[in-house]
Amino acid sequence: MFRLELDAADLADARYTISPLHELIGSLLSVYVPLGGQPYRRWGRRVRAHPALDHEMLASLLSPRLWVPDFVAPPPATGRPDMASQLAQVCGAAPAKVIADVLAAYGPAPLPPCLKELAGDPAALRDRAAGALERYWQVALAPHWPRVRVLLEADLLHRGQQLVHGGPGAAFGGLHRLIRWRESALTVDIISEWRREVPVAGRGLRLVPSLFTPWPQMPIDAGDPPVLTYPARGAAVLWGEHVPAPPAVTSALLGQARARLLAMLGDPACTTELAARLGVTPSAVSQQLHVLAAAGLVTRTRAGRTVLYQRTETGARLAGAPAGAAPRRVTAGTAPPPPRRPCEGRELPGTP
Numbered sequence: 001m002f003r004l005e006l007d008a009a010d011l012a013d014a015r016y017t018i019s020p021l022h023e024l025i026g027s028l029l030s031v032y033v034p035l036g037g038q039p040y041r042r043w044g045r046r047v048r049a050h051p052a053l054d055h056e057m058l059a060s061l062l063s064p065r066l067w068v069p070d071f072v073a074p075p076p077a078t079g080r081p082d083m084a085s086q087l088a089q090v091c092g093a094a095p096a097k098v099i100a101d102v103l104a105a106y107g108p109a110p111l112p113p114c115l116k117e118l119a120g121d122p123a124a125l126r127d128r129a130a131g132a133l134e135r136y137w138q139v140a141l142a143p144h145w146p147r148v149r150v151l152l153e154a155d156l157l158h159r160g161q162q163l164v165h166g167g168p169g170a171a172f173g174g175l176h177r178l179i180r181w182r183e184s185a186l187t188v189d190i191i192s193e194w195r196r197e198v199p200v201a202g203r204g205l206r207l208v209p210s211l212f213t214p215w216p217q218m219p220i221d222a223g224d225p226p227v228l229t230y231p232a233r234g235a236a237v238l239w240g241e242h243v244p245a246p247p248a249v250t251s252a253l254l255g256q257a258r259a260r261l262l263a264m265l266g267d268p269a270c271t272t273e274l275a276a277r278l279g280v281t282p283s284a285v286s287q288q289l290h291v292l293a294a295a296g297l298v299t300r301t302r303a304g305r306t307v308l309y310q311r312t313e314t315g316a317r318l319a320g321a322p323a324g325a326a327p328r329r330v331t332a333g334t335a336p337p338p339p340r341r342p343c344e345g346r347e348l349p350g351t352p
Contacts, residue, residue: 001187001188001189001190002187002188002190002198002218002222003185003186003187003188003197003198004185004186004187004188004198004199004200004205004226004228005184005185005197005198005199005200005201006184006185006186006200006205007184007200009202010200010201010202010204010205011168011184013202013204013205014204014205014206014207015079015204015205015206015207016079016156016159016160016206016207016208016209017076017078017079017080017081017206017207017208018079018080018149018152018153018156018208018209019076019081019086019208020081020082020083020086020137020141020145021072021073021074021076021081021083021086021087021089021090021133022073022076022208022210022213022227022229023141023148023152023210023211023212024083024133024136024137024140024141025061025068025072025073026210026211026212026213026217026229027140027141027212028058028061028062028068029062029066029212029213029214030043030044030212031044031047031048031058031140032044032048032058032059032062033062033066035214036212036214039238039239040212043239047136047139047140050139050140052135052139053132053135053136053139053140054128054131054132054135054136056112056114057114057128057129057132058132058133058136059112060112060114060115061129063105063106063107063109064106064109065107065109067104067105067106067107067220068105069098069101069102069104069105069220070097070101070104070105070219070220070221070224071090071093071097071098071101071126072090072129072130072133073219073227074086074089074090074093075204075206075224075225075226075227076206076208076227077089083134083137083142087130087133087134087137090126090129090130090133091126091127091130093126095122095123095126096122098122098123098125098126099119099122100221101220101221102115102119102125104220104221105220144238146272147238147272147273148211148238149306150269150270150272150273150306150308151211151232151233151234151235151237151238151273152209152210152211152232153268153270153306153308154233154234154267154268154269154308155209155232155233155234156209157268157301157308158233158267158268159171159174159175159207159209162174168181169181172186172207175207175216175228175230176215176216176230176231178190178215178216179216179228179230186205186228188216188218188228190215190216190217190218198218198222198226200226203225203226204225204226205226205227205228206225206226206227206228207228207230208227208228208229208230209229209230209231209232209233210229210230210231210232211231211232211234211235211238212235213229213230213231213232214231215231216228216229216230216231217229217230233267234267237267245260245263246259246260246262246263246319246320247259247318247319247320250262250263250318250319250320253318254292254318257284257288258288258291258292259318259319260278261274261278261285261288261289261292261298262292262297262298262311262315262318262319263319263320264277264278265298265309265310265311265315265319266310266311266316266319266321267310268301268308268309268310269308269309269310270306270307270308270309271285271286271289271307271309274289274309289309292309292311292315293309296312296314296315297311297312297314297315297318298310298311298312298315299311299312
């Protein structure tokens with residue numbers, strides 16, 4: 001268990017951050033373990049079969065106990081870093097830290113040949129890992145990143161609403177069932193045999209949502225700046241498997257196109273995502289959303305450079321949802337509970 005102690009200044013400085021590198025690292029689990037529901041596994045099989053990737057290096061970043069060296073997932077330097085700047089952080093890791101992080105990730109387990117050969121040249125190991133991750137990003141995740149980013153922005157919008165209406169207890173305690181807010185501290189219950197007190201102490205807590213991360217994760221080295229990666233809402237709709245059918249009376253009242261949009265807006269979404277799920281142009285979706293917004297059935301909220309739409313309570317009633325119903329919570333696939341082991345340089349929860 002980790003207990004992150006926050007004073008008033010730490011709480012005021014806590015930031016939600018979208019990190020493409022942390023999403024990339026989390027996605028290794030779907031490719032090389034694999035974890036997640038069937039859509040994630042199908043995607044993972046395609047990536048694993050790609051001949052242009054350095055699979056030996058990428059797979060070696062997951063130790064037998066599913067830890068990943070911290071140097072490949074450094075704390076985000078800004079609120080919205082791009083992949084190039086984050087890979088530059090990886091390339092800037094000190095050789096001594098590279099070796100220390102690799103040894104911490106593997107513990108008593110033997111290093112695979114890929115890492116063993118490079119152990120005497122940590123700079124070469126670091127550079128090969130950075131190069132493998134860069135190519136992996138281009139092949140595996142960059143094509144999906146616009147949709148992933150929109151869903152992560154929607155998660156941050158939801159967290160912001162929780163913070164405004166319910167305070168830190170609602171915002172932080174609602175991140176995951178293994179994360180609790182109590183006595184001015186975040187308790188992350190992910191390793192029962194460990195108890196680490198982690199004072200944030202002005203170092204800045206970064207909270208990072210991830211669609212590929214099935215459980216909370218934290219750095220192996222408690223001395224590193226604290227980064228808490230948590231499972232984002234919306235993972236089950238990442239691959240756009242299902243467009244809900246609106247009630248017949250709503251279709252008759254609003255028309256089929258607007259009724260379908262209203263049915264899809266239980267969670268925040270942007271025009272590009274909605275257009276992709278419906279198979280129409282963004283301009284067509286925008287026109288229908290304008291009408292729904294003018295009728296008071298959806299709201300518009302800007303998140304960074306993206307405008308997110310979500311139905312109002314009136315819209316929810318028309319869509320067949322109970323009045324005042326909370327936004328639908330979705331989780332990734334139907335993967336079995338994770339083992340009582342750490343992962344990705346972040347800790348895995350235990351099973352009962």
